[in-house]
Amino acid sequence: MIDIPTSFARGIVEREGESAHAWVQSLPRLVDEILQRWRCTPTERIVGGGVGIILAVRRHDGSPAVVKVSFPHPGNVYEPHAFATWGGRGAVRLYERDDANFAMLLEQADWQTLDDLGDVDQAIAVAGHLARRLAVQAPPSLPRLSDQVEEWEETLRKDADSLGHPLSQRALAAALATLRDLGRNQPDTMVHGDLHFGNVVRAEREPWLVVDPKGYVGDLAFDALTVLVRGVDSLREADDLEAELRRRLAIFSDAAEVDRERVTRWVQARTAIGAHHSRRVGDPAWAIHLLEQTAEFLAR
Incomplete structure (x- = not known):
C-alpha cells in the first residue's frame, strides 16, 4: 500500500477533526483500489496538498497522469463537474472520476505555477x-x-x-x-x-x-x-x-x-x-x- 505523508495527515486532521482522521486511515486502501480500477502505476511518491493527495501515475497506455483524492468536503464537490464542462479548455483534462470517493484521474502538468x-x-x-x-x-x-x-x-x-x-x-x-x-x-x-x-x-x-x-x-x-x-x-x-x-x-x-x-x-x-x-x-x-x-x- 502507498504511504500517506505525515505532515499532510497531521494538518488535515487538525483542520477537519475526527472525520479527517478516519478518512486518512482509509486512504491507502482506497488509493490502491483506484489504481487497480483505472489501471495506473505510481511513478512518484504521494504529495499532500491543501485538501487532498496527488499521486503521479502512468496510465495503462503509457501516458502520464495524476490521481487526486480530496477530503469529502462540500467545497470539493463540484471540481470534477467543472473539469468535465471545460473539457481541457484552459484546464487540465479529466480522464476518470469517482464522485462518491472524491477521486479523479487528471492530465499531468508541471509542478511550476x-x-x-x-x-x-x-x-x-x-x-x-x-x-x-x-x-x-x-x-x-x-x-x-x-x-x-x-x-x-x-x-x-x-x-x-x-x-x-x-x-x-x-x-x-x-x-x-x-x-x-x-x-x-x-x-x-x-x-x-x-x-x-x-x-x-x-x-x-x-x-x-x-x-x-x-x-x-x-x-x-x-x-x-x-x-x-x-x-x-x-x-x-x-x-x-x-x-x-x-x-x-x-x-x-x-x-x-x-x-x-x-x-x-x-x-x-x-x-x-x-x-x-x-x-x-x-x-x-x-x-x-x-x-x-x-x-x-x-x-x-
Whole structure:
C-alpha cells in the first residue's frame, strides 16, 4: 500500500477533526483500489496538498497522469463537474472520476505555477486570459454565485454592527450596492472560484492550465480578487497602494476582456466582506489592514 505523508495527515486532521482522521486511515486502501480500477502505476511518491493527495501515475497506455483524492468536503464537490464542462479548455483534462470517493484521474502538468514566474504583471495577465477562456456556458447542476448574495448582504450588515463599523459608510454602501446591482443577476458562465497564481500550472499541451476549481457559475469578474491577492507581498510594498491596485485591476480586466468598473466593484465588495471576516476570525493585523484599505480605496 502507498504511504500517506505525515505532515499532510497531521494538518488535515487538525483542520477537519475526527472525520479527517478516519478518512486518512482509509486512504491507502482506497488509493490502491483506484489504481487497480483505472489501471495506473505510481511513478512518484504521494504529495499532500491543501485538501487532498496527488499521486503521479502512468496510465495503462503509457501516458502520464495524476490521481487526486480530496477530503469529502462540500467545497470539493463540484471540481470534477467543472473539469468535465471545460473539457481541457484552459484546464487540465479529466480522464476518470469517482464522485462518491472524491477521486479523479487528471492530465499531468508541471509542478511550476504562476507563483514561480517572477513577474506579477505577466502572471495577472495569464490568469485574466484563462478566466475569459473558462467562462463557457455552465450546466444547470452547478451552484450559482447569485444564490449566495443574500447571505453575503446579511453578513456584511451584521458584521458592520457587531464589529463596530470598521469600514466607512461609503465603503460599506459601495459593497452592498455591488451585491445588489451585480450579484443577483449574473451570467450562466463557469467561474473557477479560486483563481490564484498557485492554481495555474505549467503544461505541455498549453502553456498554462488551471487546477483546483470550485466549479461556480456567475460573473468572471468575481475571480479578480484571488488573482490580485497572490501578489500580496509586492502589493504591500507599493509606494502608492491605490494606484498599484488600479493598475493591476486594469491588467486583469484587459486580459479577461471584461469592463474595468465591473472588476473594480467586485474586488471592492469582496474585500469588504473579507475584511469583516478577517476581523471576526482574528487574522493578522496586516492582512486586515490591507483588505480594509482596498475596500476603502476602491469605493472612491
